[in-house]
Amino acid sequence: MAAPAFIDRTTERPTLLGTWRAVFTYRALLRNLVARDLKLKYRGSALGFLWSLINPLVMLAVYTVAFTVFLGRGGPQFVFLLLVGLLGWTFFAASIAGASGSLVDNTSLTKSLHFPRAILPLASVLFNLSQLVLTALVFVPVLMVYHQVTPTWVMGLFPVLLALQLVFVAGVALTLAALTAMFRDIRHLVEVGIGVLFWMTPIIYTLGDLPERVRWAIAYTPVSPFIRGYQAIVIHQTVPALEIWLASAGFAVVAVAVGVRVFSRLEPRLGEML
């Protein structure tokens, strides 16, 4: 059957394939938005890129002092565990926070141009991915040398797990961006949610520190499998357990399925909601 020669704007519905083809067509936009945010972040500041390193450094220092000095906790590898956890966490948290506002903060774009709206939250995710990669490239080698961890082939699994997390984060980002356009409150809810979820993720503690009965619950909070996986790969140079892979992949698949669905549903109405 030949495709009809006309599209009716009244009944037009974006198909999944059509949407992703459009995102691909507009990949230059995605790239330029990420580049813009990177440039704007460093341009005009004296320390430039160093700020991206100072921020995790200060966080590391604060948590380390609080836990090892004040509370007398934390093992010898505390700083390393913390850093790896924070990298994965910050990617998630910053992406979600940025993506929630990505549509409502860019109404000047969405009101007058017809590009795939999914580009905006995705740009926020990719920007934060670039931050993660840059910071990891500086800190991880330093700490590996300090803790005398010899990299093995297992490090090759790091990008694989990162790819899963990217899919997961993108799914959540799409969902929240679209919902925020509908209810501006979602943004505040996200802020609160991120604060709560941080403490429900094994970043400044390990599962081993927890009482038996809550351990399994914390092990499977949404960001937890990714963090545990990174720690296994980078610090212990071991292949993460099967349950970590299953949970990570499961979260990624569910998040992206929900995200794509919600976003496609709401996209035709975004013009009037923004």
Next chain:
Amino acid sequence: MTPLVDARRVSKKFLLRHGSSAELKVRVMDRLRRRRTWVEEFWALRQISLCIGPGEALGLVGRNGSGKSTLLKLIAGLHRPTSGELLVRRGLKIGAMIELGVGFHGELSGRENVFLNASLYGLSREAVTGKYPAIVAYAELSHFMDVPLKAYSSGMQMRLAFAVAATLDPEVLLIDEVFAVGDQDFQIKCIATLKQFQARGGTLLFVSHAPSAVRALCDRVCVLDRGELTFDGATGDGLEYYERQVARALVTSESEGTGSHKAGQRAEPGTALSDDELSHAWHRVRHGPAWAACGVWMADLLRREGVQPDHFVLDLGCGSLGTGRLLLPYLSQSRYWGWEPDRDLLFDGIAIELARAGIDPVRGHFIVNRTFDFSDCEHPFTWVFASSLFSRLPLHGVARCLASVLPRLTPGGRFYATVFDGPVTEDVRRADGTVTKADGEPYHHDLGILDGLARSLGGQMTRVEAPPHPRGESLVLFTRGAD
């Protein structure tokens, strides 16, 4: 030839949420308290049908808020039509210049902004790289491309923005008032570019307030008025129609907005209403069940009193023309003047009632304002009548009306008004159950006070015996007094 865009009875409704909010809390609380948020429907476009063929240059003109931009946005796919069909050829390359310089950022250099802006239109990086020299040359900004955009003047930014948009080379170009900024030279250059675009076979849909630009570019003009397509034809005729509409426009309106109407639904003009639908149409319901009877009653009175076709007649508060539709065919050209504070009411009267009766509105003159300003009319009036107007006016409104109208009567001229008679202190329940008030709509007035008002303005008022008024109003006659 198959059209590129084919609109069939396209309408677009926006919901204006009054007192609603995008905040979840507010919505939930409203739901819990059973508070109804009042949602007003606003029809930005009503039943638009038009075809755009390849290579056409179509100018869209109309006053502010007439729906021109909405139509562009529907075609561009930014908004979705509420009803009708809007067929756009599959795969049509549409370039929308609805706003220029979208996504421009002051901290980025001109060059960086060009790449970002072009990618917003969907251009690949290679494509922009290829077009970049042409863009810079067109904008005449080669020395400034590495300077942050914040150092540019607004004219320079505009040039850069247009330069990017001009190199898109789509099949259809939608342009919305983008020449508002920019100097004369730049505007000439823009028009030259658009002409080249046309010469290459491009199709143009051009929204503008500037008749000269429309004349220079377009071979066809569509006039939109309050969401309706009122003219579609040759450029010269279309612009003339539009200019006539603006100048005389049926309306010399104070810019008071469109007035709010909560009750009833406005009918969608252009649709044929059945008698039943008509009796429920907003413009009639607003007046009440006696809409038609009141009109007939007043028209009969005037004929009895001896109105001649060449007399100047002023219909005060002409509303949706319940009386006007009966007088207009009787009076000579330009003898009927209608004044009405509620623009929507008058518009529906013209669009629905006059159209139904087959009366050309151009036979009369219509004035919309709230200040009783009749300076457009150079003649005094032999007859003035206010049918149920005073029930919409508080006492000071009546005073203002008299002060403005009495001097405009010919020496023997008569001003008839129907008025609910009632005391200044309390509400009155009428025979049909309506309650008239001294301090709220529907107003009643103390006839003694009205007489006093007329006297203080040098005139006088007398009560006139007449057949029973359909709403039970009394009839009074104002004259200029003994001169």
